[in-house]
Amino acid sequence: MDKYYELDNESIITYIKEKMDFFEVDAKLESREIGDGNLNLVFRVSDPGSGKSIIAKQALPYVRASGGDWPLDIGRGEIEKRILDIEYDLTGGEVPKVYFYDAVMCCMVMEDLSDYIIMRYGLLKYEKYPQFPEQISDFIVKSLLLTSDVVMEHKQKKAYVKDFINPELCEITEQLVYTEPFNVGARNRLEDAIVDFHKENIVADQELALEVAKLKFDFMNNAQALLHGDLHTGSIFVNKESTKVIDPEFAFYGPIAYDLACVFANLIMNYISAFYSLSDEVVREDYCGYLRQTITDTVDLTKKKFYNQWDGVVTDEMAQVPGFKEYYIEDIFVNAAGIVGCEMVRRTVGFAHVVDLDNIEDDQKRYAAKTNNLLLAKEYIKYRASIVCGQDYIEQLDKIIK
Amino acid sequence: MDKYYELDNESIITYIKEKMDFFEVDAKLESREIGDGNLNLVFRVSDPGSGKSIIAKQALPYVRASGGDWPLDIGRGEIEKRILDIEYDLTGGEVPKVYFYDAVMCCMVMEDLSDYIIMRYGLLKYEKYPQFPEQISDFIVKSLLLTSDVVMEHKQKKAYVKDFINPELCEITEQLVYTEPFNVGARNRLEDAIVDFHKENIVADQELALEVAKLKFDFMNNAQALLHGDLHTGSIFVNKESTKVIDPEFAFYGPIAYDLACVFANLIMNYISAFYSLSDEVVREDYCGYLRQTITDTVDLTKKKFYNQWDGVVTDEMAQVPGFKEYYIEDIFVNAAGIVGCEMVRRTVGFAHVVDLDNIEDDQKRYAAKTNNLLLAKEYIKYRASIVCGQDYIEQLDKIIK
Numbered sequence: 001m002d003k004y005y006e007l008d009n010e011s012i013i014t015y016i017k018e019k020m021d022f023f024e025v026d027a028k029l030e031s032r033e034i035g036d037g038n039l040n041l042v043f044r045v046s047d048p049g050s051g052k053s054i055i056a057k058q059a060l061p062y063v064r065a066s067g068g069d070w071p072l073d074i075g076r077g078e079i080e081k082r083i084l085d086i087e088y089d090l091t092g093g094e095v096p097k098v099y100f101y102d103a104v105m106c107c108m109v110m111e112d113l114s115d116y117i118i119m120r121y122g123l124l125k126y127e128k129y130p131q132f133p134e135q136i137s138d139f140i141v142k143s144l145l146l147t148s149d150v151v152m153e154h155k156q157k158k159a160y161v162k163d164f165i166n167p168e169l170c171e172i173t174e175q176l177v178y179t180e181p182f183n184v185g186a187r188n189r190l191e192d193a194i195v196d197f198h199k200e201n202i203v204a205d206q207e208l209a210l211e212v213a214k215l216k217f218d219f220m221n222n223a224q225a226l227l228h229g230d231l232h233t234g235s236i237f238v239n240k241e242s243t244k245v246i247d248p249e250f251a252f253y254g255p256i257a258y259d260l261a262c263v264f265a266n267l268i269m270n271y272i273s274a275f276y277s278l279s280d281e282v283v284r285e286d287y288c289g290y291l292r293q294t295i296t297d298t299v300d301l302t303k304k305k306f307y308n309q310w311d312g313v314v315t316d317e318m319a320q321v322p323g324f325k326e327y328y329i330e331d332i333f334v335n336a337a338g339i340v341g342c343e344m345v346r347r348t349v350g351f352a353h354v355v356d357l358d359n360i361e362d363d364q365k366r367y368a369a370k371t372n373n374l375l376l377a378k379e380y381i382k383y384r385a386s387i388v389c390g391q392d393y394i395e396q397l398d399k400i401i402k
Numbered sequence: 403m404d405k406y407y408e409l410d411n412e413s414i415i416t417y418i419k420e421k422m423d424f425f426e427v428d429a430k431l432e433s434r435e436i437g438d439g440n441l442n443l444v445f446r447v448s449d450p451g452s453g454k455s456i457i458a459k460q461a462l463p464y465v466r467a468s469g470g471d472w473p474l475d476i477g478r479g480e481i482e483k484r485i486l487d488i489e490y491d492l493t494g495g496e497v498p499k500v501y502f503y504d505a506v507m508c509c510m511v512m513e514d515l516s517d518y519i520i521m522r523y524g525l526l527k528y529e530k531y532p533q534f535p536e537q538i539s540d541f542i543v544k545s546l547l548l549t550s551d552v553v554m555e556h557k558q559k560k561a562y563v564k565d566f567i568n569p570e571l572c573e574i575t576e577q578l579v580y581t582e583p584f585n586v587g588a589r590n591r592l593e594d595a596i597v598d599f600h601k602e603n604i605v606a607d608q609e610l611a612l613e614v615a616k617l618k619f620d621f622m623n624n625a626q627a628l629l630h631g632d633l634h635t636g637s638i639f640v641n642k643e644s645t646k647v648i649d650p651e652f653a654f655y656g657p658i659a660y661d662l663a664c665v666f667a668n669l670i671m672n673y674i675s676a677f678y679s680l681s682d683e684v685v686r687e688d689y690c691g692y693l694r695q696t697i698t699d700t701v702d703l704t705k706k707k708f709y710n711q712w713d714g715v716v717t718d719e720m721a722q723v724p725g726f727k728e729y730y731i732e733d734i735f736v737n738a739a740g741i742v743g744c745e746m747v748r749r750t751v752g753f754a755h756v757v758d759l760d761n762i763e764d765d766q767k768r769y770a771a772k773t774n775n776l777l778l779a780k781e782y783i784k785y786r787a788s789i790v791c792g793q794d795y796i797e798q799l800d801k802i803i804k
């Protein structure tokens with residue numbers, strides 16, 4: 001087993017038995033490929049006898065949706081393993097425990113979260129997760145503030161910057177989030193009905209493009225903290241009691257605002273999805289009310305924790321100057337609002353959509369959801385300087401989603 | 403010769419004869435240690451017979467002025483060699499040609515610039531260098547714009563960021579430029595007469611400290627272009643016709659403004675030095691007039707060339723959006739003014755002074771030069787948003803240096 005090959009539901013069982021003694025020797029293991037991402041195979045291997053299970057995640061050497069045309073360096077799994085270990089330690093276990101990583105097979109074996117659900121699918125079933133704002137804000141603030149120059153010894157931080165430089169996956173974000181959705185063609189995917197709307201309202205808006213360009217260069221140059229890099233609701237496992245973040249393969253040193261924005265934007269798109277999908281008014285009011293509160297709480301708790309934790313962890317001498325904390329934290333939230341808008345645009349007209357919007361069955365409602373999503377996104381990008389707390393997001397939302 | 407040892411004027415001759423056939427076999431070589439920096443031994447090895455000569459620069463494993471207490475990684479010479487090669491190519495030879503680098507001895511052998519003088523010493527002799535603004539602006543714009551994300555393929559740029567991460571020498575700048583001079587103690591060196599002035603006007607000014615903190619974090623996080631990192635007039639060789647930049651061992655990916663600021667600040671301090679040193683009014687007016695023009699031209703030509711060269715070299719799609727060029731370039735100049743101020747403060751009260759100010763013999767004049775230098779520096783830092791062209795620098799200068 002000294003050469004990479006793509007695992008399948010049969011070979012994974014042999015592989016796991018050979019590699020670890022997690023299961024009983026005579027256990028009858030079962031495997032199911034449960035991945036729906038673009039970059040990896042993901043298997044759940046379980047022993048129905050004991051009820052024990054693990055997750056094995058193998059990096060693919062190409063983007064799955066491209067059919068093999070878009071090659072990728074499979075070494076990224078090594079970064080992911082190190083990131084998970086770091087985040088596990090920093091956050092006290094808000095990511096899965098990694099059992100081992102195999103550099104030849106580019107395969108990571110980790111804790112199964114079988115009593116969790118991918119948050120995006122939970123929200124699409126109108127589930128509520130009352131602990132989520134508290135827990136995701138905890139993850140965000142600990143994983144980011146503690147890996148920034150505010151706290152880390154600067155030479156050690158630079159060693160991390162170097163180790164986690166991630167050119168290929170950053171390029172995906174640079175193109176798919178910050179470039180292609182604001183232009184025509186490339187890998188954009190638009191349903192016919194919104195092609196003209198996109199051209200007139202997004203592509204033709206040169207002021208918008210300028211703001212996106214500023215955010216793009218900030219993404220490329222601002223090595224502020226060790227980001228997760230892809231923190232949408234598809235990278236978050238939840239249940240009623242707990243939240244676990246997965247899939248940090250896009251991790252690199254970038255602007256703190258980026259992780260916040262992915263969370264905020266995907267909650268907002270789920271709100272838009274629920275608003276247009278739920279026809280029963282009572283049900284809709286209840287669930288949309290829950291989401292509004294979740295958005296507000298997530299934004300505000302995140303900010304509150306940045307402020308509250310700062311004084312206890314800051315080490316840089318100049319970062320302790322009066323006013324710097326406010327400057328640093330408020331700047332994060334301004335940029336986050338801009339990136340929220342970029343994420344919302346790209347999930348509507350770019351290469352990788354969200355099912356939250358694509359799955360709205362009624363054509364008119366789906367059209368309304370997508371076009372209003374684009375209009376709201378523009379507000380967040382252009383007027384980000386005044387969108388710095390939960391209520392600010394909701395006010396913009398209420399102007400357009402009604 | 404497979405082990406590092408410190409070279410001296412004798413061993414360097416044996417070493418050079420063994421390593422290269424630049425000189426005739428029977429040449430009677432002479433060597434002189436000409437380094438005055440803190441981090442390296444520098445030898446000029448010459449053959450009086452043929453008139454040929456080379457420069458050998460060996461990295462020391464400690465900071466010379468510290469007497470050995472401040473250890474340094476000697477591998478930095480390898481970076482310097484790669485940087486010189488890159489800058490040689492990008493600028494068409496505005497740095498010395500490197501003949502070879504020896505990784506064991508941490509010794510680089512390069513073109514001798516015997517018909518050049520270190521600019522700082524030339525200016526202290528009231529020499530004029532009419533080509534300097536044209537040539538240094540050319541070096542700055544080519545070496546920086548062409549290594550930024552505006553121009554470079556982004557994955558290649560990230561490979562450079564990784565290769566040139568420079569934790570130890572960046573730490574020197576973070577401490578000696580952005581931290582210690584705005585506090586008391588540490589490695590600061592102040593003459594007695596200005597100890598109180600420094601406390602009252604610099605250390606006690608918390609608004610100033612906040613602006614410096616912002617600039618410090620920009621220095622640490624903003625991986626914009628491949629900086630020289632130490633571009634003061636002691637790192638520049640000049641004569642009447644030509645300019646060559648040396649000593650890029652502080653090179654790393656940082657904010658473009660930093661390189662500009664080192665040049666501008668050191669010209670300004672030379673102006674202050676000349677203003678207070680020259681007692682003959684006619685001579686002073688002539689030379690200070692020359693320096694004012696040099697400052698103005700250097701700032702304005704640099705900006706003009708950023709603008710003029712942009713359209714011909716830009717490759718990033720979003721960087722071509724109308725308005726982005728102006729945003730990007732003006733932001734560089736705003737930050738440059740702030741860093742000019744930091745450099746002026748640290749060269750007056752920090753660990754590494756400039757002789758331009760220290761060598762003013764008359765106590766009262768030296769005191770006036772240093773305290774006014776500090777006051778001017780504060781203006782540049784606090785009001786940098788409105789200091790964006792040559793004339794803006796001169797206007798502030800004229801308010802205080804009179």
